[in-house]
Amino acid sequence: MTFWERNQLRLAPFLFLAPAILIFLIYVIYPIFDSIWVSFHEWNGMDKEGTRGNGNPNWRWVGLNNYITLFTDDEEFYVSLFNNVRWLIFSLLAIPIGLMLALFVNQKILGMRYIKSLFYFPFVINAVVIGVIFTWFYNPKYGALAYVLGFFGIDPVPFLADENLATYGIIIASFFPGIAYTMILYITGLTGVSREMIEAGRIDGASGFTMLWNVVLPQLKPATLIAIVVTIVGALRSFDLIAVMTAGGPWGSSEVLAYKMYQESLFNYRMGYGAAIATILFLIMDIYIAWFLYRLFKNERSEK
Amino acid sequence: MKKLITLIVLFTSTVVSAGTLVVNSNQSGESSKAAFDAYVDAFRAAHPEVTVVVNEFEHEAYKTAIRNFLTAEAPDVAIWFAGNRMKFFVDQNLFQDVSDVWADAGLNDSMASTKGSLTVDGKQYGVPWGYYQWGVYYRKDLFDNLGLNVPKDWEEFKWVCAMLKKNGITPITIGTKYLWTAGGWFDYLNLRINGYQFHMDLTAGKVSYEDPRLDATFAAWRELIDPGYFLEDHASFSWQDAQAPQINGEAAMYLIGNFYVPTLESAGVVDKMDFFQFPTIVEGVGVAEDAPTDTMHIPSGAKNVEDAKKFLAFMSNKEAATNWAKMGGMLSPNKYADKPTNRFSVMGAEMLAAADDIAQFWDRDANPDMAGAAMEGFQEFMVKPDREAKIRARLEKERERIHGPL
Numbered sequence: 032m033t034f035w036e037r038n039q040l041r042l043a044p045f046l047f048l049a050p051a052i053l054i055f056l057i058y059v060i061y062p063i064f065d066s067i068w069v070s071f072h073e074w075n076g077m078d079k080e081g082t083r084g085n086g087n088p089n090w091r092w093v094g095l096n097n098y099i100t101l102f103t104d105d106e107e108f109y110v111s112l113f114n115n116v117r118w119l120i121f122s123l124l125a126i127p128i129g130l131m132l133a134l135f136v137n138q139k140i141l142g143m144r145y146i147k148s149l150f151y152f153p154f155v156i157n158a159v160v161i162g163v164i165f166t167w168f169y170n171p172k173y174g175a176l177a178y179v180l181g182f183f184g185i186d187p188v189p190f191l192a193d194e195n196l197a198t199y200g201i202i203i204a205s206f207f208p209g210i211a212y213t214m215i216l217y218i219t220g221l222t223g224v225s226r227e228m229i230e231a232g233r234i235d236g237a238s239g240f241t242m243l244w245n246v247v248l249p250q251l252k253p254a255t256l257i258a259i260v261v262t263i264v265g266a267l268r269s270f271d272l273i274a275v276m277t278a279g280g281p282w283g284s285s286e287v288l289a290y291k292m293y294q295e296s297l298f299n300y301r302m303g304y305g306a307a308i309a310t311i312l313f314l315i316m317d318i319y320i321a322w323f324l325y326r327l328f329k330n331e332r333s334e335k
Numbered sequence: 336m337k338k339l340i341t342l343i344v345l346f347t348s349t350v351v352s353a354g355t356l357v358v359n360s361n362q363s364g365e366s367s368k369a370a371f372d373a374y375v376d377a378f379r380a381a382h383p384e385v386t387v388v389v390n391e392f393e394h395e396a397y398k399t400a401i402r403n404f405l406t407a408e409a410p411d412v413a414i415w416f417a418g419n420r421m422k423f424f425v426d427q428n429l430f431q432d433v434s435d436v437w438a439d440a441g442l443n444d445s446m447a448s449t450k451g452s453l454t455v456d457g458k459q460y461g462v463p464w465g466y467y468q469w470g471v472y473y474r475k476d477l478f479d480n481l482g483l484n485v486p487k488d489w490e491e492f493k494w495v496c497a498m499l500k501k502n503g504i505t506p507i508t509i510g511t512k513y514l515w516t517a518g519g520w521f522d523y524l525n526l527r528i529n530g531y532q533f534h535m536d537l538t539a540g541k542v543s544y545e546d547p548r549l550d551a552t553f554a555a556w557r558e559l560i561d562p563g564y565f566l567e568d569h570a571s572f573s574w575q576d577a578q579a580p581q582i583n584g585e586a587a588m589y590l591i592g593n594f595y596v597p598t599l600e601s602a603g604v605v606d607k608m609d610f611f612q613f614p615t616i617v618e619g620v621g622v623a624e625d626a627p628t629d630t631m632h633i634p635s636g637a638k639n640v641e642d643a644k645k646f647l648a649f650m651s652n653k654e655a656a657t658n659w660a661k662m663g664g665m666l667s668p669n670k671y672a673d674k675p676t677n678r679f680s681v682m683g684a685e686m687l688a689a690a691d692d693i694a695q696f697w698d699r700d701a702n703p704d705m706a707g708a709a710m711e712g713f714q715e716f717m718v719k720p721d722r723e724a725k726i727r728a729r730l731e732k733e734r735e736r737i738h739g740p741l
Contacts, residue, residue: 077427078406085739089427106729171568173579191512192570192718278513281570282715297399299704 063313070097070306076296097307107283108308111291114198115315118266118287121202122209126258129213130251134243136214137221147218154211162275165204166191191277194284201272201285209265213258220254221247260323267316288312354385356642357410361397362663366597370662371414374464377655378646385642405429409636411643414464417452417628418695419538419702421461424632430460431633431640433647437462440648448687449628449668452695461632462647464656465665467593468683469519469625469696475609477504477587485609489527489555489616496564499587506564508586510572511717514710518697519590521713522625525552527616531623531692538700540738544709544730553716553723555616560720570718578602592627596679597664610682621691627699628668708733 035042072092075083079090101108136147153161168175169190177187190200224247232246248255270289273279279286279294286294288308296305362371368391375387390410392400401413405424415421424430437443437459443450449463478484478495481502486492496506511517525534528551536542537549559565566577566586578595580586582602589595590613599605612624631650633643650656653671660667666675666684675681687693698706712726735741 076402077429081427083426166571169571170576171571187568189568189571192568280512280514280711280714281718282711294707299707301704 066306066309066313069303070310071095072303073097074302075300076302077300093303097304098311100304101307101311107286107291110284111286111288111308114285114287115267117198118202118205118269119263121199122205122262122266122269123259125206125209125262126213126255128206129210129258130217132210132214133217133221137218151211151215153207154215156208158208158271159275161204161207162272165200165207165272166276169200191285192281194281197277197281197285201269201276204272204276205265205269209262212261216254216258217251220251224250256326263319264316267312267319288315354639354642356385356387356412356639356646357390358387358412358414358646359390359392359397359401359404359410360414361392361394362414363391363393363397367394367663370659373662374649374655374659377652377658378649381649381652382642382645385645387646405634405636409634409638411633411637411639412646413632413634415461415630415632416695416699417449417461417463417630418699420695420699421453421630421632422455423703425455425460429635431635431637432458432460433462433633433644434459436644436647440651442648442651445651445669445671448670449693452628452693453630461630462650463628463630463668464650465660465663466626466628466668466687466693467665468687469523469590469592469627470613470683470686471588471590471611472581472595472599472608472679473588473611474581474584474586474604474607476607477584485611486614488614488618492614493558496559497562500562500564505566505580505586507559507588507590508566508577508580509569509589510566510574510577511569511714512571512573512576514707514714515696515698516574516577516591517713517717518706518710519592519625520556520717521552521709522694522697523590523613524555524616525549526623526625526694527613527620528552528555530620531694534623534694535700538697538702538705540702540705540734541741543741544727544734549727551617553720553727556716557720557723560717565717570714592625593666593679593683594664596677610679612686622689623692623694624687624690625696626666626687626690626693627696628693629665702737705734705737 071094072090073096074090077089081089083089132150136143136150167173171177171187171189171192174187176190180187188196190196228246228250229242232242237246268289269287270293273285273287273290274293277285279290289312292305292308292312295301295308358375360371362368371389375389379385379387397414401415401424404410405413405427406429409429415424421430437446437450442459442462446463449466450459453459453461453463473485477499481498483495483498484491486495499506509516509520522534525537529548533542533548537544537546542548566572566580569577574591575598577589578598581589582599582604584607596605599608612622615622631647633640633647637643650669653669653673656667656669657672659665660672661675664677664680666680666687675684694700697710700706701709709730712730716723716726
């Protein structure tokens with residue numbers, strides 16, 4: 032027997048995995064470490080051997096300087112960080128709203144199937160399209176919102192031009208697909224809710240909110256967990272809506288870390304600085320993912 | 336066999352020496368592409384020995400792509416922009432000195448008006464192919480209804496604004512969502528108050544943003560901001576969004592570049608529109624205009640420099656130069672090119688010919704990093720003018736980081 036014949040069964044899985052692992056190493060793992068390496072340098076993205084107009088080299092080791100500047104000398108960094116926190120907290124609102132919608136459409140009424148698909152529709156549309164639609168909606172001169180407010184005699188609110196409101200305006204736009212997604216999660220979850228338990232609850236006199244809180248929701252826990260994870264990851268990577276709706280403005284007040292990273296590295300030729308922001312964002316996500324995995328394993332263990 | 340190999344070697348080497356000229360272009364719009372193709376075809380007809388290969392890029396994507404292809408796989412000719420945008424690559428030694436093309440093709444004479452924006456340390460690093468004017472595009476019908484005349488100086492300009500405002504018309508439309516439109520206002524106010532040299536020193540990072548001479552620029556700007564002469568909520572609008580009030584007849588004036596004209600034509604209001612030069616503010620300050628110039632360069636890594644120089648020198652061909660600029664909606668920098676026929680271009684050409692100096696535009700003259708931060712500051716100032724001191728202190732800090740202490 033040749034070596035191959037003897038070990039075929041043991042080797043086959045690795046061989047099948049090899050292409051995927053190789054691509055993962057090249058396109059995911061290597062760039063992560065490369066970004067961290069770049070973040071310790073000052074680099075304008077040009078030839079690493081060359082020099083700048085002012086005589087400094089294009090690529091220069093600066094140690095932790097990028098991080099020090101970020102934390103001590105860049106107001107915009109804190110604005111972006113704070114906006115990320117706002118995104119994290121407020122985009123979670125999509126979950127209860129999605130649950131409400133799911134309960135609403137989960138009735139046996141003629142034509143409900145079509146209504147369901149209508150509610151799901153926003154999730155299918157591209158984020159850029161949603162951004163453009165909401166930009167028109169918010170347009171303080173010709174937008175639908177200004178028209179509705181005008182009907183009640185209220186002056187138009189320039190959501191996207193106000194430094195305090197812009198981020199909320201974009202988060203509300205993100206609800207549009209976010210709610211649709213959580214709704215679908217809950218609809219599938221609701222099909223798994225046991226009839227017997229609801230009957231039992233009813234016999235014990237539970238109805239309305241008590242029924243929802245004590246009988247239905249605990250059974251929807253897996254759906255809730257996924258909804259939270261997906262929403263938070265979505266909030267941390269929010270970028271497309273911001274780019275389309277405000278381009279980070281007015282004067283940078285709706286920037287988040289991902290957008291600032293893009294702006295600094297691609298437009299301001301500060302690759303090292305952009306990489307430092309990316310590293311911070313990576314660490315924030317890491318902490319969250321670690322917490323999430325911990326929760327997941329703990330749950331699985333307790334279920335066993 | 337050996338014979339065959341030598342034959343192949345001979346053959347391939349002749350192909351290379353016969354001259355394949357690789358040109359990277361950002362002329363991706365329908366009319367821009369047709370205009371550039373016309374130039375390439377004319378060049379092919381005049382130089383049948385050169386095989387021209389054009390790689391076309393989407394206009395915005397080109398801005399990031401150029402950094403890669405100049406270092407990795409350089410073409411023989413690259414289209415780009417004059418001013419600081421060019422200087423960035425000159426400093427990186429990525430563009431070649433083409434002063435000899437200027438001298439040999441007589442460009443020093445025919446292109447004299449734009450020579451400055453292509454010169455670094457006395458050498459030319461590219462050849463311009465088109466430029467366009469900035470100025471105030473206004474609704475002549477609204478002016479006529481109210482009996483207003485074109486303002487010549489700052490007092491008249493403010494008076495016109497006041498009259499328009501009083502009659503329920505937004506005097507000035509602007510959309511600052513993408514910031515650069517605010518840069519245009521700063522350019523003109525500062526050029527008219529402090530003059531060209533000071534403005535260039537500022538864009539080069541040689542002047543503090545807290546310099547007292549800038550007080551007057553911001554003060555003049557405030558004279559328009561405080562009475563509410565600019566379109567309300569302009570931070571929510573892109574430059575295209577801001578066209579709507581003017582096309583609907585709700586706003587009267589728009590400080591913008593000549594690329595606005597095709598929109599006016601397709602919206603059917605071009606007959607109601609006219610153009611005037613940005614008014615004088617301080618008497619005796621030389622007249623400088625923003626006229627962004629689009630250019631061609633030879634990368635340092637070019638393989639076929641000889642033919643690339645022919646391609647650049649071909650701009651001295653009056654007919655080819657005329658067609659490229661005209662078809663692309665631009666003015667030709669070649670002074671022997673045929674005069675434009677579109678009335679806005681005619682006015683622009685006259686205005687620029689009479690100008691003492693030509694600036695490129697805020698975000699083409701200033702370092703990209705500084706330009707972005709400054710335009711954000713300008714936008715903030717236009718909405719919250721009370722923050723002037725804070726904004727200028729922030730910009731000065733940024734300037735010091737980028738250009739070093741004064």
